[in-house]
């Protein structure tokens with residue numbers, strides 16, 4: 001079986017989970033690749049169609065934002081749908097079994113956030129067989145959402161747990177067994193619904209990005225690495241447009257902590273930054 005995982009990762013957790021899952025699959029008789037939705041190739045319909053045609057198990061991986069997927073992932077699902085519509089009818093009528101699966105990462109609670117793309121996966125003819133949430137570290141520690149990343153030791157324990165969970169998940173998928181986390185958890189569903197209702201409102205209210213030019217060294221890392229090209233440098237100042245997907249990349253990785261969600265500076269001693277979950281993590285890995 002060919003496993004293809006399209007992923008988005010703001011600050012590295014989801015990338016790590018995809019890498020571990022692909023390692024597990026590739027140790028078996030099956031084959032896996034994981035592809036960032038920030039890659040240039042993703043813009044090409046032909047590329048997406050080829051990937052869909054030659055995939056048996058299609059994974060989508062994303063960080064949970066208020067029990068749902070980031071906007072950039074929803075946009076990507078529209079492109080996938082467009083690509084799937086242009087593939088010959090044979091693809092959908094083909095008797096060969098194809099299925100979809102979801103990997104999410106989160107800090108604490110995801111409700112039924114791993115199931116929100118259920119309809120989208122059906123539309124592209126990869127109905128969901130599995131969906132799981134992997135607990136990693138928080139990347140959102142800002143005034144208004146003060147949830148610090150976990151300490152290194154705790155993160156290592158979570159990573160070990162994650163590896164076990166991913167192994168079991170792969171076993172289920174290869175044996176054609178359903179595993180849909182959050183499906184029967186009514187409280188989780190209710191919590192997820194409430195979070196989805198209020199998250200956009202809360203984020204819009206809390207986050208109005210600002211770069212303090214006294215601290216900024218004009219390194220341009222934020223301009224280069226923003227996944228939605230939401231950051232520009234004009235008239236000697238860093239400016240933010242209105243295409244933010246709230247990935248927290250600029251905030252966490254600005255080397256001088258110049259970027260803040262409000263006028264006030266979020267002191268890095270008080271609001272801890274999350275810079276990936278591996279030693280010497282490099283942002284370029286998230287789009288190369």
Ligand SMILES: Cc1cc2nc3c(=O)[nH]c(=O)nc-3n(C[C@H](O)[C@H](O)[C@H](O)COP(=O)(O)O)c2cc1C
Pocket residue numbers: 008009010011012013014015062063064065066067105106107108109110136137138139140195203246247248
């Ligand atoms: C805007 C935003 C909303 C978030 N909402 C949740 C949430 O509802 N539940 C949760 O457990 N973690 C939440 N998180 C934490 C992330 O899901 C978590 O840190 C994730 O592993 C980050 O993955 P990444 O490093 O691949 O971007 C949120 C993070 C952001 C930036």
Ligand code: SF4
Pocket residue numbers: 211215216217218219220221222223238253254255256257258259
């Ligand atoms: S990453 Fe920080 S220091 Fe670098 S240009 Fe952006 S705001 Fe300035």
Ligand code: SF4
Pocket residue numbers: 209225226227228229230231240243244245246247248249250251
């Ligand atoms: S502005 Fe910052 S938080 Fe928003 S999408 Fe760009 S990097 Fe992510």
